[in-house]
Amino acid sequence: MQLYHHPYSLDSQKVRLALEEKGIDYTSNHVNPITGRNMDASFFRINQSARLPVFQNGSHIIFNTIEIIQYIERIAVVSLGGDDTFFSSREVVEWMHKIQAWNPKYFTLSHVPEKYRISVSKFNRQVIIARMSESPELASAYHCKLKDAYETEDKLKNPLVLKRSKEHLVRLLDEVETKLKETAFLAGDEFSMADVMLIPVLARLVLLNVEDEYISSRPNIAEYWVLMQQRPSYKK
Numbered sequence: 276m277q278l279y280h281h282p283y284s285l286d287s288q289k290v291r292l293a294l295e296e297k298g299i300d301y302t303s304n305h306v307n308p309i310t311g312r313n314m315d316a317s318f319f320r321i322n323q324s325a326r327l328p329v330f331q332n333g334s335h336i337i338f339n340t341i342e343i344i345q346y347i348e349r350i351a352v353v354s355l356g357g358d359d360t361f362f363s364s365r366e367v368v369e370w371m372h373k374i375q376a377w378n379p380k381y382f383t384l385s386h387v388p389e390k391y392r393i394s395v396s397k398f399n400r401q402v403i404i405a406r407m408s409e410s411p412e413l414a415s416a417y418h419c420k421l422k423d424a425y426e427t428e429d430k431l432k433n434p435l436v437l438k439r440s441k442e443h444l445v446r447l448l449d450e451v452e453t454k455l456k457e458t459a460f461l462a463g464d465e466f467s468m469a470d471v472m473l474i475p476v477l478a479r480l481v482l483l484n485v486e487d488e489y490i491s492s493r494p495n496i497a498e499y500w501v502l503m504q505q506r507p508s509y510k511k
Contacts, residue, residue: 276301279318280328281308283482285379286340287328288475293344295508296471297351309395311402314420316410323416341371344468363469367462370469377447379479382440384431386483393428400424448489448496455495466506474503 278294278301280287294301306312306327313325322329322338329336330343332350337343348363363371384392400421407417430436451473454461461469477500480489491497503509 277304277331278302278328279304279306279322279331281306284308284327285383285475285479286326288478289340289472290328290330290343290347292471292474292508293347293468295511296466296506297347299347299350308399311399311406314399314402314406314417316406316413319406319410319413319416323413323419325420341368341375341472344371344471348468363467364462367467367469370462371472373447373450374469374472374476377443377476378440379476380427381430381436382444383479383483384427385437385440386485392431396424396428444489448493452493452495455499460499470503474509477503 276299278287278290280291280303282288282305306318308325308327312318313322313327318329319325321331321336324338326338328340328343329338330346331337332346337346345363403417403421403424407414407421410417451461458464460466461473477490477496480486490500
């Protein structure tokens with residue numbers, strides 16, 4: 276099994292955490308989007324969205340984060356000889372989708388120094404243009420990525436885009452805070468794939484140095500976050 280990912284990709288972190296929690300062996304392949312490696316033709320041919328992560332098991336390739344985690348869960352159940360009762364409950368799946376609905380892209384980029392962000396964006400556009408000329412059969416797909424890059428820069432100039440992202444995050448965290456008042460974990464009294472989805476979000480907030488505003492101000496999440504950092508899967 277192959278995982279194409281980057282250590283600071285939020286969705287990659289979710290999948291890596293699921294693999295560690297389930298004890299699944301895999302081959303790690305780093306693909307650095309900052310240096311444009313996700314635009315290399317060999318990778319782009321199997322994944323024209325160029326998004327990370329990508330999970331491959333033989334000829335079976337999955338791009339969707341939740342689908343990858345559910346596939347990992349099925350592998351773990353089969354290897355243990357379990358049945359359907361070992362799969363995530365409806366509540367767990369609902370939480371997984373709620374968390375995944377928050378797109379961290381604009382929130383994260385807004386905390387990156389503008390000079391650095393613009394420099395990386397310009398470099399990536401140059402990479403796309405170069406790959407387009409090297410692989411003309413993929414020119415149409417590369418053109419879509421070039422358009423996405425320009426649209427991202429335009430949206431970052433729009434304060435409403437960031438405002439909506441922040442508001443969405445606050446709504447999500449407030450709902451999580453309420454739930455953790457009742458249960459030890461996000462979907463009940465046992466650790467689940469819902470927690471796997473949430474932990475990297477909290478780690479991202481710490482990385483961006485906004486922990487006080489979004490985590491420490493919510494006592495149930497703050498306590499939960501301390502405990503989650505002690506899990507062997509998180510440490511690894």
